[in-house]
Amino acid sequence: MKTDQKYIEGGVTSPAGFKAAAVRAGIKESRKRDDLSLIVSDLPATVAGTFTSNRVKAPPVKLCERNLIWGQAQAIIINAGCANACTGEQGFQDAERMADLTASTLNIGKNLVFVCSTGTIGIPLPMNKIESALPGLAQALSSAGGAAVAEAILTTDLVKKEVAVTVTLDGKRVTIAGITKGSGMIAPNMATMLAFITTDAAVDQRSLQDCLRHAVDHSFNRIIVDGDESTNDTVLMLANGAAGTGLLQKKHPDWKKFCHAVETVCHELAIKIVKDGEGATKFVTVTVTGAATRHDAHMAARAIAKSPLVKTAWNGGDPNWGRIMAAIGYSGARIEESRVNITFDGVLAVQGGKAASGSSLKDLEAVYAKKEFTVAVDLQSGKGSYTAYTCDLSQAYVSINAEYMT
């Protein structure tokens, strides 16, 4: 596939016809920065979304799932500092009210408003603070507001995460951009992770939904920080057509170019989450090939990327591949121990299930001393493969999470 796709500086307000703003509503006393954000499209946009698979789902997630049925969105209201999860009937009323207040402030239909919350579980939203802050938030909307929102949605993240690309589709220059937050509770199937993607292309809703689901499955669902999955994970994508393209859909000649651009944005955002993982000092790509099936590869990669023993060895720069073998062994994947090969950035560590002859501890330590490396496992049992992106487990992870709530 040929594409003229290019990275540009920017975020969710880079595509034409989007505005955004963030203010400090004071949702969590101890948080001394913006915590309430709004992303608005000038016109109703086609919307796609994917949500947490956790059976404990926050009310705003349920609201988004319901509104997604209509296929259109014009505004996303987002708060940090409080997840509005495990808040019972009050939580649903509050999520509804957040949508209603936003709709009346913007003078749009309430089914066009999507609501996202992130922060501590089990505490009700301070609705009076949100209500007081909304008029000022709406007034602050601007086409330069994307960066402020990228900051305001963060919780324990250290850096803001924005990606934008341009590509020619249907003869028009189109922009696709996104922002995300999340650094703890990160696991496949998305976890305390929010991402918002905007484009000024015009896109058929079903096609957009399939495109987004595929992109999420190859990006956000492949990252692991700690194996915990949250109650609030949401990825929303809005396509408003402001670039003047015809309606893109699966049979359009530029469809693959479009999907490729969406995948790029999702992939880059996902990588940014892992690199900003709580306490992370190393970025590790885990690839499993030669598995009996893709599912076996997935299980093995996930077990390696989740193992506290493997992750602490990465942290310590200790090329203890025995822990990787043990993780593969208990992963549930069908493997033959004597066929397993493992390389670290191409340096053979394990051959046929045991220490590779000819590889020195020094060479392996040199790889583990890097900030980024790849652990490649070949099970030599089939054609299934899978890639996961993860980080090490450091003492800082523990201190961050031992002190987060109170």
Next chain:
Amino acid sequence: MKTDQKYIEGGVTSPAGFKAAAVRAGIKESRKRDDLSLIVSDLPATVAGTFTSNRVKAPPVKLCERNLIWGQAQAIIINAGCANACTGEQGFQDAERMADLTASTLNIGKNLVFVCSTGTIGIPLPMNKIESALPGLAQALSSAGGAAVAEAILTTDLVKKEVAVTVTLDGKRVTIAGITKGSGMIAPNMATMLAFITTDAAVDQRSLQDCLRHAVDHSFNRIIVDGDESTNDTVLMLANGAAGTGLLQKKHPDWKKFCHAVETVCHELAIKIVKDGEGATKFVTVTVTGAATRHDAHMAARAIAKSPLVKTAWNGGDPNWGRIMAAIGYSGARIEESRVNITFDGVLAVQGGKAASGSSLKDLEAVYAKKEFTVAVDLQSGKGSYTAYTCDLSQAYVSINAEYMT
């Protein structure tokens, strides 16, 4: 059931007819203490065993599984410092040789020798050191040697773990005793965990195997330190009949008393492992009741006990029950969020899936400040229940495991 069971001081040489010894063979240079141990019964004993479910199995585990088929054992040779796992064909030859050397030194049949190894994965056993140390080890055998073995099998453990009970069976005073090691890589289905249980009762082999499997399922398989499972886990139990009982088996009137005593020994040993968990500062019992099935209860309890976010909150003394709700939600257990109740040592934290009215953060913090407490989850969806024993996740866990190998 009435029993006159009593705890006594002692370990594997407390039952009549058992001797043991430990020496320093120098298997791992940096280890400045005994690392080679022998437990011997005066006469061939009935043996039962349970082993790791990891698909990557160390050669000594496979040797034990094979010898278990004969149903009898007279000696267990155990080394620390090297797991003899992921060592290929050489590893099998070394495990066999360890058994052969022990058999010829003791002048017993080689199928009566069981071999256990624990330590670093992927490094071959220094067989010359083991061979040199064996004669001295055999000479040192004594009926007071149990405590020395309890010390010599330890790796990152901080304290030795012995339990002994006496109980009257078939009119004779019988002793049942055990030792164990393990403090990292601890998860259900046993992980870098070795346990050796001896008794001077005479027991039918099939009955002993069933009794041990049940006891292990309710003890060692319920403890979680970090969720990793090892390649070498082994529980072996020897019953030599030296107390002069008739053959105990399932239909014997004292069978339940016997099994109860074995369960007591396994349970106490398992609890000792968790309390000595790598970096552990708190001992937490997680009970799940009211689950749709026992399997659902198991999944929920395991997800809570494994969650790094839950465990770091325990470490920080932060009663952040939202993380427990999230873990229940992603556990795979079939739950209804609005029916979930959670108590901490009887203090209601969550009622109907949200913060319990009337419970204060102060009361919850008081529970979390304790060294030991119970997290009780009632799913109100059925009659399935499960209990897991676990500990917190501390910065010390990370530093221990970041520095272990090299």
